[in-house]
Amino acid sequence: MTLTPLVYWAQRHEDIYLRIELTDAQNIDVCVHENVLQFRAQGHGAKGQNEYEFSLEFVLPVKPEVSHKSTQRQVNITVRKEQRGWWERLTKQERKPNFLAPDFDRWLDESDAEMEIREKEEKRNRLKASRHTEDQFVSLKTGFLFMYNLVQFLGFSWIFVNMTVRLFIFGQDSLYDTFHTISDVMFFCQILATVEVLNAAFGVVNTGVFPTLIQVVGRNFILFIIFGSLEEMHNRPVVFFVFYLWSAIEIFRYPFYMLGCFNTEWKTLTWLRYTIWIPLYPLGVLAEAVAVIQSIPIFDENKLFTIRLPKAIGTSVSFSYVLCVYLVLMILGLFINFRHLYKQRKRRFRTKKRKAN
Numbered sequence: 091m092t093l094t095p096l097v098y099w100a101q102r103h104e105d106i107y108l109r110i111e112l113t114d115a116q117n118i119d120v121c122v123h124e125n126v127l128q129f130r131a132q133g134h135g136a137k138g139q140n141e142y143e144f145s146l147e148f149v150l151p152v153k154p155e156v157s158h159k160s161t162q163r164q165v166n167i168t169v170r171k172e173q174r175g176w177w178e179r180l181t182k183q184e185r186k187p188n189f190l191a192p193d194f195d196r197w198l199d200e201s202d203a204e205m206e207i208r209e210k211e212e213k214r215n216r217l218k219a220s221r222h223t224e225d226q227f228v229s230l231k232t233g234f235l236f237m238y239n240l241v242q243f244l245g246f247s248w249i250f251v252n253m254t255v256r257l258f259i260f261g262q263d264s265l266y267d268t269f270h271t272i273s274d275v276m277f278f279c280q281i282l283a284t285v286e287v288l289n290a291a292f293g294v295v296n297t298g299v300f301p302t303l304i305q306v307v308g309r310n311f312i313l314f315i316i317f318g319s320l321e322e323m324h325n326r327p328v329v330f331f332v333f334y335l336w337s338a339i340e341i342f343r344y345p346f347y348m349l350g351c352f353n354t355e356w357k358t359l360t361w362l363r364y365t366i367w368i369p370l371y372p373l374g375v376l377a378e379a380v381a382v383i384q385s386i387p388i389f390d391e392n393k394l395f396t397i398r399l400p401k402a403i404g405t406s407v408s409f410s411y412v413l414c415v416y417l418v419l420m421i422l423g424l425f426i427n428f429r430h431l432y433k434q435r436k437r438r439f440r441t442k443k444r445k446a447n
């Protein structure tokens with residue numbers, strides 16, 4: 091005797107859903123031929139562990155492809171209607187088979203099903219619109235970052251090439267007039283570099299705010315306070331070393347970011363970006379420390395930025411004390427950024443290796 095399982099059904103405008111009450115169903119065989127669905131499987135149903143089967147002739151044509159999914163408790167079948175529409179009943183025979191019942195968990199009447207379609211459509215449109223806005227934002231961000239990196243790359247390349255050419259032409263003499271020939275472009279690039287802190291703070295780029303802040307504040311302190319405000323520093327060779335070391339790293343860093351904007355990379359450039367700082371960063375900070383030490387007697391002499399204390403105390407604090415504190419901060423800053431760059435290097439090369447495997 092054939093055993094039939096309990097079958098629950100529901101419909102939408104395009105699909106028929108069947109839920110078959112069979113636990114731990116195995117050897118499921120389901121097919122649709124000439125609008126008749128045949129089902130056979132072994133499992134635990136109303137009559138215990140057995141083989142169960144049934145067939146259904148649909149009232150209207152359906153597509154022959156059928157999909158099914160079994161869970162521990164039931165088998166779910168989806169059949170696609172040949173033509174979109176709402177069916178009066180499921181089976182060709184008017185009298186509903188005994189084993190068939192509506193699936194009230196999924197049951198919707200026609201108007202509810204239409205509402206569901208409209209809701210789905212609206213959701214899809216909203217998703218499309220938000221994806222469109224997101225795409226627009228991403229291209230705007232990419233465009234902005236590319237332009238920013240391009241401008242910085244051009245600025246620092248100009249500085250580096252100019253200084254190198256002058257070094258070859260004028261030899262040692264070029265060390266003494268670096269500030270007069272280069273400072274305008276360096277001021278421009280370093281003021282612009284504050285954008286990097288904002289980029290990190292607002293999540294435009296995926297990096298920490300603090301290392302970027304140390305980098306930008308550290309450089310601008312040297313550029314504007316030590317070099318910019320003391321005429322006596324303008325002709326010192328230390329300006330050459332500081333500017334040369336700063337620009338030497340940036341001519342690799344910015345083109346690396348430019349390629350990154352288009353998810354592209356050039357291995358040699360990546361290696362240079364994440365390696366060249368190893369000698370350049372300590373040398374750069376050393377050159378900056380020399381500049382600070384050289385400026386201390388000048389600040390003491392011309393009393394620039396000296397903090398006057400109230401008359402009752404009767405003394406004033408020379409800016410050179412601030413510079414001594416700054417020297418300590420530089421060592422701390424060097425340590426923080428060295429560690430940060432080391433981590434970035436490790437992360438970058440580890441990821442690359444994993445991708446290569």
Ligand SMILES: CCCCCCCCCCCCC/C=C/C(=O)SCCNC(=O)CCNC(=O)[C@H](O)C(C)(C)COP(=O)(O)OP(=O)(O)OC[C@H]1O[C@@H](n2cnc3c(N)ncnc32)[C@H](O)[C@@H]1OP(=O)(O)O
Binds near residue numbers: 298339374
């Ligand atoms: C509170 C302030 C206290 C101040 C105290 C002052 C103390 C001062 C002490 C120190 C002074 C230092 C002065 C500086 C000296 C020198 O510069 S010496 C010369 C050598 N210098 C260097 O080598 C440092 C160069 N600078 C940097 O590398 C950076 O500025 C950094 C912040 C130190 C590190 O960069 P970071 O962004 O964290 O690392 P990356 O791996 O490059 O980037 C991370 C991800 O972000 C993406 N990204 C970053 N910027 C951009 C961008 N402009 N455009 C596009 N994308 C960007 C990048 O692609 C990475 O993304 P993923 O690839 O997805 O990881």
